[in-house]
Amino acid sequence: MKYLIICIITLSLFTACENEDEDENETVISQNYSDESHNLSQNCMNCHVQGEGGEGWFTVAGSLYEKTQTSGYPNGSVKITSEPNASGTTIKTIEVDSKGNFYTTQTIDFGNGLYVSVYGTNGEEKIMMSKINTGSCNSCHGNTTDKIWLE
């Protein structure tokens, strides 16, 4: 009996430790109207990568702003395509959440580069001309170049 109890205690401790393992990826994908994100404008990949504390290792993440660039533009979307001007194959469409943030942990092969465009709730569109080799949008936007924004 004593051994059984020790065994159960050891087992449950072990499971608890496993659940708290921070160095483990999980699937986290933004959706319109969800509000689980935070840190608008910060480079999400400072933390949401292997070895840092952020839950889920993002392959693409960033923030979309409204016109005044002071608050997030809610519930739009981000499209990643194989060719410039939002053309070619659509690799991924990511919904922007209610805070203006978008993120995904899905595998994305950037290969020799991919193209990106953003969409508002009334069909507004903005296209990035050059290609990207990294999905950490806020490492440039709001840092070395303008924030991403829509009317």
Ligand code: HEC
């Ligand atoms: C300074 C580090 C840091 C930055 C920068 C950061 N995060 Fe996080 N994030 C965390 C940590 C730590 C957690 C887990 C604990 C918590 O919820 O606060 C988390 C949790 C989350 C969650 C909840 C995940 C879940 O499974 O419930 C989402 C969504 C999220 N972050 C999105 C983002 C987005 C989008 C950005 C960039 C705009 C971002 N984070 C920037 C550290 C960060």
Ligand code: HEC
């Ligand atoms: C390496 C830096 C860098 C990264 C990473 C980056 N961008 Fe850009 N982005 C720029 C620069 C510079 C411009 C302006 C020139 C151009 O369009 O190529 C731009 C332009 C844009 C525009 C057009 C803005 C306008 O006013 O017309 C959109 C939309 C955009 N980026 C979205 C994104 C999204 C979404 C991501 C992440 C998936 C991203 N960018 C990642 C540097 C970057």
